[in-house]
Amino acid sequence: MDFTLPPDLAALRAKVRAFVDERVIPSEDAILAEDAQGREDRLRDLREAAKAAGLWTPHLPREYGGLGLGVSGMCALFREMGRSLVGAKVFNCDAPDQGNMELLRVAASTEVRDLWLRPLAAGEITSGFSMTEPAPGAGSDPSLLRTTAQRDGDHFVINGHKWYTTGGGRAAILIVLARTSAEPRTGATMFLVERGAPGVEFVRDIPCMAPAMLSHREAEMRYVNVRVPASAVLGNVGDGFALAQARLVPARLTHCMRWLGLADRALRLCIPYVTRRESFGRALAEHQAIQMMFAENAAAIHAGNLMTWHCATLLEEGREKEARPYSSMAKNHVARALCKVLDDAIQMHGGLGYSEDRPFALWYRVARASRLADGADEVHRMVVARDFLKGRLETLV
Ligand SMILES: Cc1cc2nc3c(=O)[nH]c(=O)nc-3n(C[C@H](O)[C@H](O)[C@H](O)COP(=O)(O)OP(=O)(O)OC[C@H]3O[C@@H](n4cnc5c(N)ncnc54)[C@H](O)[C@@H]3O)c2cc1C
Numbered sequence: 001m002d003f004t005l006p007p008d009l010a011a012l013r014a015k016v017r018a019f020v021d022e023r024v025i026p027s028e029d030a031i032l033a034e035d036a037q038g039r040e041d042r043l044r045d046l047r048e049a050a051k052a053a054g055l056w057t058p059h060l061p062r063e064y065g066g067l068g069l070g071v072s073g074m075c076a077l078f079r080e081m082g083r084s085l086v087g088a089k090v091f092n093c094d095a096p097d098q099g100n101m102e103l104l105r106v107a108a109s110t111e112v113r114d115l116w117l118r119p120l121a122a123g124e125i126t127s128g129f130s131m132t133e134p135a136p137g138a139g140s141d142p143s144l145l146r147t148t149a150q151r152d153g154d155h156f157v158i159n160g161h162k163w164y165t166t167g168g169g170r171a172a173i174l175i176v177l178a179r180t181s182a183e184p185r186t187g188a189t190m191f192l193v194e195r196g197a198p199g200v201e202f203v204r205d206i207p208c209m210a211p212a213m214l215s216h217r218e219a220e221m222r223y224v225n226v227r228v229p230a231s232a233v234l235g236n237v238g239d240g241f242a243l244a245q246a247r248l249v250p251a252r253l254t255h256c257m258r259w260l261g262l263a264d265r266a267l268r269l270c271i272p273y274v275t276r277r278e279s280f281g282r283a284l285a286e287h288q289a290i291q292m293m294f295a296e297n298a299a300a301i302h303a304g305n306l307m308t309w310h311c312a313t314l315l316e317e318g319r320e321k322e323a324r325p326y327s328s329m330a331k332n333h334v335a336r337a338l339c340k341v342l343d344d345a346i347q348m349h350g351g352l353g354y355s356e357d358r359p360f361a362l363w364y365r366v367a368r369a370s371r372l373a374d375g376a377d378e379v380h381r382m383v384v385a386r387d388f389l390k391g392r393l394e395t396l397v
Pocket of ligand 1: 129130132135139163165166374
């Protein structure tokens with residue numbers, strides 16, 4: 001077991017780290033302020049600079065302008081980018097685009113890839129992933145899927161109501177999961193739908209706990225008699241549930257990587273305050289209750305990092321099925337660790353932590369979604385328990 005990064009990757013990580021420290025973090029407030037006003041001048045400049053520095057879309061193969069990194073390589077870089085809320089967007093590997101690019105790469109026809117993956121990879125357009133439906137439709141339980149796609153000659157006609165299609169309002173393309181038969185395993189199909197197609201209705205961006213920022217605007221969508229050609233099917237008819245898993249397992253691991261970066265930055269940002277602020281005759285850092293918070297959170301970040309690396313290794317070796325419960329374990333653990341770190345960061349900073357003078361309150365509002373998006377905590381725990389009980393999960397790897 002060697003935890004040292006290969007020299008090429010270590011050099012790349014250093015480059016990304018420096019770019020995030022020197023360019024992204026100093027601009028993050030201004031980028032978010034511009035975004036709130038509907039502008040993106042600074043973001044555009046930084047994205048151009050990331051391209052020029054050879055750090056663009058690192059997850060994609062070189063033929064799409066990426067760096068051809070494996071999952072472990074992504075781990076190393078995404079943690080660095082995740083230290084800033086705007087980091088992943090700067091390098092064109094934010095959710096949901098990153099997972100969608102990967103899905104199009106493996107499941108779309110050459111024609112669809114040329115038409116849509118290339119502009120997505122170039123950062124010219126954005127995309128949405130439209131799976132979740134308001135109750136009583138598909139949420140934690142995908143078998144409740146109600147959106148339908150009925151065959152009509154060489155077309156399909158899609159009807160349904162979705163929400164939490166992140167970025168759906170501004171996206172050029174949407175990947176829509178719809179029911180094509182009543183079969184439990186093979187009854188769903190994924191379609192590539194153009195946002196501008198007749199019948200694709202953007203209802204609203206749902207007001208949420210965190211402010212809308214960049215692509216993270218939670219769209220409610222309706223699909224009303226949307227006609228798509230058979231070539232819009234991703235993979236084959238009936239592959240929908242399997243493709244959703246194929247997309248979600250690595251995508252949730254990339255979430256873990258970004259969240260680890262943010263958790264690490266948040267915990268480090270606590271150091272100046274607790275070392276300078278005095279209480280009852282000594283610095284906060286000298287009180288055991290504060291030390292416990294550092295010890296527990298540092299251990300939680302480290303454990304999450306190891307879980308993520310381990311799962312990345314399985315994916316890289318093509319052991320996707322085996323990786324599934326480990327990805328659930330990592331996602332559940334890292335999401336909770338991130339929320340705990342931020343809650344403790346607020347606590348350690350007292351009133352200052354609760355104020356908007358420090359970033360923790362905003363980050364906490366953003367981070368809270370991590371325990372729901374891409375599967376609620378309870379569902380991931382259910383997967384871990386189920387596989388452990390069936391002997392499919394080895395805790396002493
Ligand atoms: C910020 C954000 C972004 C998102 N982006 C996307 C996106 O881009 N595309 C997309 O398709 N979806 C997206 N989602 C939706 C997300 O995947 C769902 O919210 C999630 O899967 C839970 O489904 P639900 O909201 O319908 O909750 P429900 O299924 O209604 O579940 C409610 C709660 O019940 C509990 N629960 C559910 N099942 C079990 C169980 N088996 N055992 C015990 N307790 C259980 C959990 O506590 C859960 O939170 C996003 C969500 C958020 C918050």
